Amino acid sequence: MTRLCKDIRSGKKLFMGKKVAISGSTGGIGRELCFYLAAMGASLILIDRNKARSEALGADLLKASPKLSLKYITADLEDINAVKAAADALIAEDIDYLLLNAGAYSIPRHKCSTGYDNVFMINFVSPYYLSRRLLPTVSKNGGRIVAVGSIAHNYSHIDGEDIDFSTRNKASLVYGNAKRHLMFSLFALDDPHIAVAHPGITQTNITAHYPKLIYAIIKYPMRVIFMRPRKACLSILCGMLCESESGEWIGPRVFDVWGLPSKKILSTCPPDEAAVITKRAESIYSELLGE
Numbered sequence: 001m002t003r004l005c006k007d008i009r010s011g012k013k014l015f016m017g018k019k020v021a022i023s024g025s026t027g028g029i030g031r032e033l034c035f036y037l038a039a040m041g042a043s044l045i046l047i048d049r050n051k052a053r054s055e056a057l058g059a060d061l062l063k064a065s066p067k068l069s070l071k072y073i074t075a076d077l078e079d080i081n082a083v084k085a086a087a088d089a090l091i092a093e094d095i096d097y098l099l100l101n102a103g104a105y106s107i108p109r110h111k112c113s114t115g116y117d118n119v120f121m122i123n124f125v126s127p128y129y130l131s132r133r134l135l136p137t138v139s140k141n142g143g144r145i146v147a148v149g150s151i152a153h154n155y156s157h158i159d160g161e162d163i164d165f166s167t168r169n170k171a172s173l174v175y176g177n178a179k180r181h182l183m184f185s186l187f188a189l190d191d192p193h194i195a196v197a198h199p200g201i202t203q204t205n206i207t208a209h210y211p212k213l214i215y216a217i218i219k220y221p222m223r224v225i226f227m228r229p230r231k232a233c234l235s236i237l238c239g240m241l242c243e244s245e246s247g248e249w250i251g252p253r254v255f256d257v258w259g260l261p262s263k264k265i266l267s268t269c270p271p272d273e274a275a276v277i278t279k280r281a282e283s284i285y286s287e288l289l290g291e
């Protein structure tokens with residue numbers, strides 16, 4: 001993957017003629033992914049909840065890559081109707097790649113119209129729905145769906161009584177439970193056109209979840225200690241280009257936090273737990289299809 005990272009960094013046209021859709025493009029990692037992809041020749045479809053921010057990013061991307069073909073889809077991942085409309089639009093666009101990059105950690109909580117907690121919706125239900133709807137298109141085109149996972153998946157173990165952790169307050173547990181569902185439900189699809197990658201830890205809005213005073217103190221050291229988003233997002237780009245097996249994720253090679261990407265088999269979810277996650281994911285998906 002070191003050679004591949006070199007090609008990515010040098011702007012080799014690895015995505016020439018390919019349509020790449022990315023959620024959460026306005027975030028710290030999403031923005032960097034877009035600049036790399038535009039430089040590598042991809043056409044981009046930005047899926048964001050805030051159209052003005054999305055268009056501001058689009059303007060910056062066009063300055064850097066004037067020939068870039070760019071489209072926008074506005075969708076809040078808390079809103080299942082918007083997510084369904086986004087899936088229809090992406091199928092109509094006949095995309096090659098889908099990057100499930102949007103995510104939320106410590107945000108005000110509420111139940112969505114689906115009945116699920118909003119953190120569970122953003123980090124699991126909506127991306128899983130998009131994956132299931134788009135997999136036939138992406139497979140036909142020989143592309144890939146890459147979901148952005150997290151080390152935090154290891155903080156939580158699923159709960160039979162509280163699927164979405166709506167009774168929990170600790171953000172790390174709620175977010176970890178959702179990422180765990182996303183990662184292991186996608187592994188269960190066991191499809192070469194699906195990959196899970198992660199950035200380790202990198203300072204973005206999502207890492208600004210500490211109390212204000214603590215964050216003010218750790219903000220600058222964090223920037224020095226951890227990789228910048230520009231380097232951290234290389235794992236996700238490698239996830240688009242490298243084959244990986246079910247149960248294997250791509251992320252920074254040193255303690256999952258530093259260095260260039262490498263593949264690693266995960267042994268963080270026992271098979272019986274993964275089976276429950278898989279069953280839940282499919283049952284949620286069929287419920288959503290039936291509505």
Ligand SMILES: NC(=O)c1ccc[n+]([C@@H]2O[C@H](COP(=O)([O-])OP(=O)(O)OC[C@H]3O[C@@H](n4cnc5c(N)ncnc54)[C@H](OP(=O)(O)O)[C@@H]3O)[C@@H](O)[C@H]2O)c1
Pocket residue numbers: 023024025026027028029030048049050053075076077078100101102103104122148149150151198199200201202203204205206207
């Ligand atoms: N940074 C890290 O250390 C780290 C570690 C592990 C995994 N990750 C994962 O990396 C991915 C990117 O995160 P980031 O670090 O770039 O964080 P970020 O800067 O906070 O970006 C998150 C993105 O998700 C979007 N988003 C949040 N809620 C949404 C919703 N309801 N509907 C649609 N979009 C929504 C945000 O949109 P707005 O711009 O409108 O807010 C933003 O574009 C996430 O999946 C995150 O879980 C990050």
